[in-house]
Amino acid sequence: MTTTADIADKIAAEQSLTKAQAKTIVDSVFKQIAEAAKAGTETNIASFGKFKIKDMPEREARNPSTGATIKVAASKKLTFTPAKAMKDALNG
Numbered sequence: 397m398t399t400t401a402d403i404a405d406k407i408a409a410e411q412s413l414t415k416a417q418a419k420t421i422v423d424s425v426f427k428q429i430a431e432a433a434k435a436g437t438e439t440n441i442a443s444f445g446k447f448k449i450k451d452m453p454e455r456e457a458r459n460p461s462t463g464a465t466i467k468v469a470a471s472k473k474l475t476f477t478p479a480k481a482m483k484d485a486l487n488g
Contacts, residue, residue, distance in 0.1 A: 400426070433474050443481040450475050 400422050408418035429447055432439045438448040454470040478486075 441479075443479050445476055445478040445482055447474060447476055449473070 401419065404419040404422045405415060407413065407422065408415045411418070413421075429439050433447060433449055436449050438446055440446045450473045452471045452473050455468050456465055457468050458465055
């Protein structure tokens with residue numbers, strides 16, 4: 397598993413930054429993606445992919461332990477769709 401600290405360490409080494417500076421940048425990038433999602437805005441990172449919000453309608457589900465039918469409230473879900481370049485890198 398890769399953590400934000402791992403990403404920040406690699407950026408710090410590649411860009412001659414302190415680990416604290418790189419961590420601040422990484423945290424800021426994820427904060428901007430989260431804020432865009434809260435606003436319902438799609439975030440497109442070229443050659444990586446798109447983050448977008450999908451509305452999930454109310455639905456019926458079944459409690460696996462009791463078998464009872466329950467209603468699951470409508471909600472929003474953050475989805476990620478990889479860019480073609482990312483798909484090619486993973487499968488190439």
